Structure formats: C-alpha cells, structure tokens
Amino acid sequence: MAAMAVRAEGHRLHLRSLARSESAPSYRRHDYLSRAWQEGLWRDEAKEAMEVHALRQSPTSVVDAAPEVPPAPEAPSEICVKWRERIVEWKYQVVDRFDLDREIVSVSTFYLDKYLSMHYVDEELFQLVAMASIYLAIKIHSPKKVTVHSIASTGNGLITARHIEAMELSIMKCLDWHLFPPTAAAYIENLFPLLPNEDQTPKKAADALEFARFLAELSVCAYPFVSAKPSSVALAAMLYSFEYYGHPKGARAALQTLARDASLDLSEPEIEACGRLLRRVYRLAMPNDTLATPTG
Secondary structure (H helix, E strand, O other): OHHHHHHHHHHHHHHHHHHHHHOOHHHOOOOOOOHHHHHHHHHHHHHHHHHHHHHOOOHHHOOOOOOOOOOOOOOOHHHHHHHHHHHHHHHHHHHHHOOOOOHHHHHHHHHHHHHHOOOOOOHHHHHHHHHHHHHHHHHHHOOOOOOHHHHHHOOOOOOOHHHHHHHHHHHHHHOOOOOOOOOHHHHHHHHHHHOOOOOOOHHHHHHHHHHHHHHHHHHHHOHHHOOOOHHHHHHHHHHHHHHHHOOOOOHHHHHHHHHHHOOOOOOOHHHHHHHHHHHHHHHHHOOOOOOOOOOO
8 A cells, every 4th residue: 555655646746847848838839830830940040041142251342231031932831731741650650660669759749849849841841850860769779779871761762870960969959958748658558547437447547547658659640639638638638538438436526636736727728729629639539439439
C-alpha cells in the first residue's frame, strides 16, 4: 500500500509539473502555417537579408530609398499542412523501425512546430528540421539511442549527417534550450493510474488507456491541434475513451478532482472543442469502427 501511495503521489507531482510547463510562453505553439503568419516571417527574413546586402555595398551604391520587400512565394497553408502530416507519419515510421517510445514523435513535433514558427517554411526546410528534431528528441528523451547516420539514412539522400547536426544546434538555440515540452501522452500516462477502476476488468482498463493514447497520437498528426494545450487534448481523449468503453464508476468525477489538483479545469471550452475534433479525426482514421460516436 505504501508503494502504491508513493507512486500515486509521483503521478500527481508530475501532473502539476506538466501544468506549470504548459502555462509557460516557451511551450506554447501558434497557428504558424497560416498565410498571415508566414507572410510576416517572409517580410522579416527578406528585410533582414536586404539590410545585410546593403551593408556590404560601397557607400556610393547605397541609395536613400529602401527597396520593397518582394512578395512571399506561393506556398498555400493547406500544402504546408499536408507536408507536416506526411512528416509526422514518417516520424512514427522511424520510431517503430527503431523500436522507440512513440511519445518521441510528440516531443520532436513540438520542436519542429516551434522552430518553424520562427522561420519562413519551404519543403526543404521542413524535411531538414523534421530529421534534426527526431534525432534531437531521441538523444534527449530516449534511453535507446539512434545514430545521426541512421536518421540520415531514412531520408532521400540529400540531407546528410552534417546537415542534421548543424540544424540540431540551430533548433536548440532557437528554442532557447526549452527541450522538455508537456505532451498529451504524458498527461494521459499520469492521469490514468489515478482513476478508480474497481468495476472494470484489467483488459478493459488497458484498452481504454490504449484508446486514449491512440487519440493523442492522432492529435499530433492533425495540424488543427497545434495551438491547443496538451492538457486539453489529453482530457478530451480521456473523456472520449470513457464514452467509448463505458464510464467506470466515478471516473469523470475523479478526473475532475485530478484536473483541479493540477490547476486544470475540465469545463474549459477548449476541451470540448478538442473532443469534437478528436471524434472527427478518429472517424477519418477508422471509418469502419461502428462504435465511434457521430462527429456532431
């Protein structure tokens, strides 16, 4: 009993730590693939490049009138979103190939999103940051390591180990070394063991946990979740899991208490919005599942 109490308190402490990290600006993400956001990044980068170019000119070649910033190349946000979806799917293939914890994908995708929110996006940069971010996440968060050459071998041959290592350093500096983001999966792993399950068989409880994990993984792939708090995704996934497998006795009330203890609010509108979106994403991923509830 004492050991169980210690483990439970460890989960509670971890949940509070996750909630504190989640509230820090360093761990917030934005809708960086929107046209407005990308155009802003393009203007900033183009302006900086022109200023550097002007400094390299001779004094007689510099004119008073500053040149206009060229328009951003056409890269519609829907194309960028598809690039991201393919990259996240590739990351899951990588962790499965090397038998790694699939939460590595969530962490590395946070690195990718944060870095790209500060740089104008093109396909080449997407690919390089994807490879460097998965390598960095494995190096920091996985007890099982994978060499940079192994990561480079999963690409198309154009990105080398040297490119990945250079980008790895750029990512760490750009994120100001904030490399331990809270994830929906981490919330789920610490919330589920604290829930009552007396009226559930071990298999049903394990299936409910696995279903919530799967929903969290789907949220990593789906760009609309990018600006949602990880806790909102996790709580929405757990509520959907309760609904899918039948509410364990007192589970929702217990979840409310646990959320409140971590300074989270189960009634937040974002949680409901994440729940609706999770249902739509799940139906798209598993169209033949007759148990799935309508998307609403």
